[in-house]
Amino acid sequence: MIDALGDDARHAQVAILGSSFIGLETAAALRTSGAQVTVISPDKVPFEKQFGERAGAMFRALHERNGVVFHLGVKVTSLEGDEGNVHQVMLEGGEHVAADVVLLGTGVTPATGFVEGLPLQKDGGVIVNAGMQAAPGLYAAGDIAAFSLHENQEPLRIEHWRVAQQHARIAAQNMCGARNRYAGVPYFWTDHFGKHFEYLGHANQWDEIVVDGELEGQQFVALYLQDGNVLAVLACEREAHTARLIDAMGRGLSRADALEIIENGATAAR
Template sequence: MTQRVAACQISDLEVGQMQQFSVADQEILLARLETGFYATAAHCSHYGAPLVNGVLQGDRVVCPWHNACFNVTSGAMLEPPGRNHLRQYPTEIEADTVYVKLPETAESAHVLPALAAPDTQADSRTFAIVGGGAAGSAAAEMLRQVGFQGKIIIFSDDSQLPYDRTALSKSYLQSDTVNDPSLLRSADFYQQYGIEVKTEVRVSQIDVAAQQLTYGDSTLRYDALLLATGGKIRQLPVAGADLENVFTLRSAADAKAILRAAQTAKHAVIIGAGFIGMEVAASLKQQGLSVTVVAPSSVPFEKVLGKPVGQLFQQIHQAQGVQFRLGTKATELQGDTQVKSVVLENGETLQADLAVVGIGVDPATELAQGLALDDDDSSILVNQYLQAAPGVYAAGDIAKFPHFMTGEPVRIEHWRLALQHGRIAACNMAGQTVPFKAVPFFWTGQFDIKLRYIGHAESWDDLIIQGSLDNKSFLAFYSQAGQVLAVAGAGRDRDIAAISELMRLGQMPAAEAIKKTDIDWSKQLAK
C-alpha cells in the first residue's frame, strides 16, 4: 500500500534544484529536472550524508562528504564509495502540487543493485581477482552487476572479508573495544552471488602466457585476471624497528594490535607525517596518549597539500596537545623486547611505549612477471581500460594509468579511486569497452577538521588560497602552467562537489580566472 504525500508546489523548485522533506521516519530527496520531478531516498548509501547538501548536475547528484554519485531519476549509484542504490519513489503533479507516492510502512532507504545469479552452465569462464581490498571487492560485485555469470574467485591474504580500510586510522582507533572492522558486504552476500573469497590465501606465482596462477599446492586456470594487490608497507630501516609495540598500519590485524597496545600505553611516537601518520596521531591523542610526530618534512603533508595547508594541520594538532619533531628522522628505536624510546637524528631521545611507522607504501607487484612495469616504482603499466596484457587487468595502488585530464601516466593511492578502478576493470573483463575517466578524490578527518581533495597534482607552480585557513573554511587550488590540477578544501563541501563535476566535464576555470574573482561554484556548474 502507498500513500500520496504533498511534497511542494511546482513553483517552490526551479530546474536544477533539490529539497529534502520528511514523512514520519522517511526522509526524501526531491529534485527538479527539465523532464520533471524525481524523488529518492535523501541520504547517501555510504555514510549517510544528506544529499541535498551536495550538487545536482543534470540527473546526477554528488554527495557532499565523499563524492559518491547517484542518478536522481532512478536512484542508481553511479560512483563509489556508495555501494547500494537509493530507493526511488514515483511522483505525480496535480494542479500546482507535486506529490510523492510513499509506502505506508517505511522500507529500507537503500536498495541492492540488481546482480546476476551465478550459473557456470550458462558461462563456464573463471575470473580470478588477486587482492581482497577496495579494487578487488568492487570488481567482483561489478562483474555480477554487468551480468557475468561465471565463476569469480577472490584471493586475499587478509584474514577477513573485504572491509572499510579508510576507517582503520580514524574511527576504529578511537574505539573503546577491539572489534572486527565493518565489512563491505556480509558472508551471506558473497555466498548468495557466487563470489568465492579465499581468505588467508597468498598467490605465489602467475603465468600470464598459460593463464594460470599458483597458490599453496594448487593451481587455477583463469579466463581473465585482475591484479589488485595494493601497496606493501615501507619498513623503517633502523635498529629496533622489530621491537614489540612498533607497528605499521595496513590491515585490520594491524589496527587491532595498535588499539590493544594503546589501552595500556602512555607515550606514542608516530614516525611519518603523511595521512596515515597524522590520522593515527589524532586518534591516539583522542585515546588519551601523549603523542609526538616525527618527520623529515618542514610541515605535515608538505608534498601533497603544500606548506600553508600543512601548517594549518600542524596547528590543529598542536592545539590538541600533539607535539612535533620536524626536519629530523628516527635513527634508532630502543628497548629490551618492547620499545621504550625513539632516538632522533638531532640527538634527542623521545619516550615511547608505542610507535607507529607511516612512511609510505610501494606497489606490491612481485606477481607481475611478464607484464610491463614502470621503471621508477615498478607499478604495472595499464592502458585507459586498465588492461596490462590481453586478459590481464590491474587496479588500485599498483596500477599506473593515463590520467584523462592530462594524458600523463599516474599512480594514485586513494581508496575511492581503487573502488572506481575495480568497477571499470570489471566492465572491461566482462567484454565492455569502458575507459577510466573518473576524477580522483580523497578525504581525511583529524580532530575538528575534515578536508576533501579533488583531482591530482604531483607538482604545481602556483597555489591559490581562497577563504580562511584560520577559520577552517577554505579552498586551495593547485595549478601548473595556468591549469588547475587539484583542489583541497575544508568547510566547503558543496563547492568541492561542484568542482569535481566541473573537472569531470572539462569545464574547470583557469587559475587566472580564479584569482580575479570569488567564484560561486554551484552557479558556475549550472551555467
C-alpha cells in the same frame, strides 16, 4: 590501536614515525583519546608535497594546538628498549623521544615482485592504459595500477580507495567486452580533530594556488592551478562547493569558471 591500548590510552606515550595521512590521522585519533603523541619525520613540513607549504603548515598548527609534538626534518637511528618492549626512539644527533608504543606510517610499495613480462614503474607499479588493461586479457586496478590521469601524462599511482573503486568498475566492464576508459576525478578525504578535509583531482606540481576563505581557520577552498586550469582542489567545510567543483572538473575546469562556482555557492549560502 585505541582499542588495543584500552584504559592505558590516556597514559600512553606514542611515537609516530612518518607524517603521512595515516600517521597524522592516527595522531589526531590517539591525541583525542588522551595519549601523548609525538610525530617524527624527515619531512620539514607535513603534506608539503601533496598540498604545498602553507597548507602543510596549517595541518601542523592544527595538530600542535591539540597537543601533538613534532620532530621534523630528522631521521630515526634506532628504537631502544628491553625484553621486547620499546622505551625510546633515538634520533640523529643523539636526541631521544620517550615512547611506549611506536607506529610506523612511512608508506608502502606495490607487492609486484612476482610479476614477470610486464613493464613496471620503478616503485613496482603495474602500468595500465585508460581501460585498466596491462596486457591482452590482463587488468590491474587500485593502488598498484599506474595510469595516465590526463592524456599525454606520465602514468602515476593514486592510493585512494575511491580511485580503486573507479578502476575496478572499469576493469570489470572491459573484461565483459566494453571499451570504457577512466574519465573520473580522484577524490579522498582526511579527518583531523573534527575538521573534514576533501581533496579533488590530483596535482604533482602547480604554478599557482588560489585560496578562497580562511585556510588557517579550516574554512576554505584552495585551487591548485597549472596554466590557468584546475588540477586539484583542497577544501574544508565547503561541501556544497566541492560537490559542484568535482562535477565540473570532469569536463575540464578553468580558474575563472572555478571561481565563479565558488562565488555562486557563497551567494546561495547567504
